[in-house]
Amino acid sequence: MESPRDSRTAEQIRKSRNRVLALSLAAFVVLVFFISIAKMS
Amino acid sequence: MKQALPPAPSASGRGDCRQPPSAPGVPLPADWRDLFALTKPRVMSLVIFTGLCGLIAAPERIHPVLAFTAILCIAMGAGGAAALNQWWEADLDAGMKRTAGRPLPQGRLDRTTARDFAGLLCAGSVFLMGFAIGWLAAAILAVSIVYYAVVYTIWLKPRTPQNIVIGGGAGAFPPLIGWVAATGHVTLMPVVLFAIIFFWTPPHFWALALFVKSDYAKVGIPMMPVVAGEKSTRRQILAYAVLLLPLSVLPWWLPGKEHAGAVYGIAALVLSSLFLAMAIRVAVRERTGPEDRMKPEKQLFAYSVIYLFALFAALVVDRFIVI
Numbered sequence: 142m143e144s145p146r147d148s149r150t151a152e153q154i155r156k157s158r159n160r161v162l163a164l165s166l167a168a169f170v171v172l173v174f175f176i177s178i179a180k181m182s
Numbered sequence: 183m184k185q186a187l188p189p190a191p192s193a194s195g196r197g198d199c200r201q202p203p204s205a206p207g208v209p210l211p212a213d214w215r216d217l218f219a220l221t222k223p224r225v226m227s228l229v230i231f232t233g234l235c236g237l238i239a240a241p242e243r244i245h246p247v248l249a250f251t252a253i254l255c256i257a258m259g260a261g262g263a264a265a266l267n268q269w270w271e272a273d274l275d276a277g278m279k280r281t282a283g284r285p286l287p288q289g290r291l292d293r294t295t296a297r298d299f300a301g302l303l304c305a306g307s308v309f310l311m312g313f314a315i316g317w318l319a320a321a322i323l324a325v326s327i328v329y330y331a332v333v334y335t336i337w338l339k340p341r342t343p344q345n346i347v348i349g350g351g352a353g354a355f356p357p358l359i360g361w362v363a364a365t366g367h368v369t370l371m372p373v374v375l376f377a378i379i380f381f382w383t384p385p386h387f388w389a390l391a392l393f394v395k396s397d398y399a400k401v402g403i404p405m406m407p408v409v410a411g412e413k414s415t416r417r418q419i420l421a422y423a424v425l426l427l428p429l430s431v432l433p434w435w436l437p438g439k440e441h442a443g444a445v446y447g448i449a450a451l452v453l454s455s456l457f458l459a460m461a462i463r464v465a466v467r468e469r470t471g472p473e474d475r476m477k478p479e480k481q482l483f484a485y486s487v488i489y490l491f492a493l494f495a496a497l498v499v500d501r502f503i504v505i
Contacts, residue, residue: 154213161214172251176314179245 212295216285220268220296221261221303228490229260229356235494236360236375239501241439244364248315252363255311256356259323262303263352266331269296278397304331311363319363326355340402343409346391350383351376357494371440374432375497379490381426385419385461386486392416392464393476393483416465419482423461427454430493442500449496457489 233256237249244252268275268286276287285291304327312320334349342348354376361372391398391405392415398405407415431454434447460482467478 151210155211158211158214158217172247172254175247176251179247180314182245 212291212299216291217265217295217299219285220265220291220299222264222268223261225264226257226260228487229353230257231491232375232379232494233257233356233360235498236357236372237364238360238498239357239371239375239442240361240364242365244315249364251310251314252319252360255307255315255320255323256359258303258307258310259327260356262300262305262307263327263330265296265300265303266327267335269293269300270331270335272296274401274403277401278394280394280397300331315363316366318366318368319359322355322359322362326352326359329355341404343404343406345404346387346406347384350380350387353383354379369440370438371433371436374429374436378426378430378493381422381429382486382490385422385426385457386483386490388415388419389464389479389483389486392479412469416467420461420465423454423458427451427458430454433497442497443503444500445503446496446500449500450493453489453492453496457485460485 230253234253237244237252268284271281272284272286272293275281275284281287286293286296308320308324308327311323330349330352334345334352338345338349357375357379358368358372361375362368388406391407392412395405395407395412399408406418410418430450431447433442434444434450435441460478463478464482469476
């Protein structure tokens with residue numbers, strides 16, 4: 142069974158990973174936008 | 183906070199998960215830091231730098247956003263190939279002191295996650311390069327990934343002591359990709375830049391292999407010092423260092439508009455002469471015994487990294503300075 146301490150650790154890891162994933166996706170969207178502008182100019 | 187966990191036991195040796203001692207069967211999720219470590223960030227920095235230098239040294243200019251995207255794709259491709267390498271070699275890495283602390287041998291990451299992450303990076307880098315920059319650059323990037331992950335890691339490395347000579351080609355692609363991203367075509371200059379890294383790789387890697395020889399011998403990888411012996415490896419380090427001297431100066435003497443100037447030429451001459459002097463020092467000595475700290479070999483390895491950084495930096499500086 143998962144102990145409360147392990148569950149906290151798992152939660153922290155998941156949170157920080159999701160934050161990095163969200164930032165990466167946002168950065169990708171911004172990059173695609175700027176690539177489109179650059180290709181059109 | 184990141185937690186160091188022991189490797190999870192597995193009958194198959196593949197598909198292990200990160201598991202805390204108190205909770206068998208309940209894997210912890212992959213930490214982004216471990217995923218990042220899979221991309222071998224230190225190696226990637228050299229790849230990014232040489233790719234950037236190839237892009238800047240090219241005679242044509244591209245939009246800064248596209249230049250950034252090209253370098254990002256090179257970094258993603260290199261990171262993906264490195265992650266594939268670690269995924270494939272996790273068992274070997276566990277047996278070597280130098281690599282035992284990596285996320286997979288430590289059991290901090292499961293292999294399926296590592297493989298999927300690597301695949302995503304490789305495929306993403308090639309498609310982004312193709313759509314944003316051009317399909318020739320994307321094709322060369324794809325070849326470099328397959329070259330490193332399949333030709334070198336899976337095929338050559340466990341089979342032949344020439345693994346690093348032929349496999350060295352994988353690390354030589356970035357300036358070529360950078361150049362092609364900027365110009366859209368392959369010419370003589372980026373091929374010479376490719377050749378410089380190709381001939382630099384054996385002395386760089388064999389200097390390392392000399393002082394971690396026992397690690398490679400333990401896991402059965404036929405590195406040159408393990409198979410051919412130290413004496414032969416030292417001689418071959420010297421041979422490649424001799425070849426590297428004229429080759430590194432070659433961009434100065436190339437015909438046409440692409441050639442490098444005197445700033446690069448003089449820098450290449452000085453840097454390569456020093457490289458040769460250090461290689462001679464390694465070539466003429468013998469290991470004095472188990473207590474030998476292999477200082478000249480470690481110095482050659484450290485200098486070889488500085489050498490490549492400095493040589494490509496000189497190429498870029500040369501583009502902006504007219505004598």
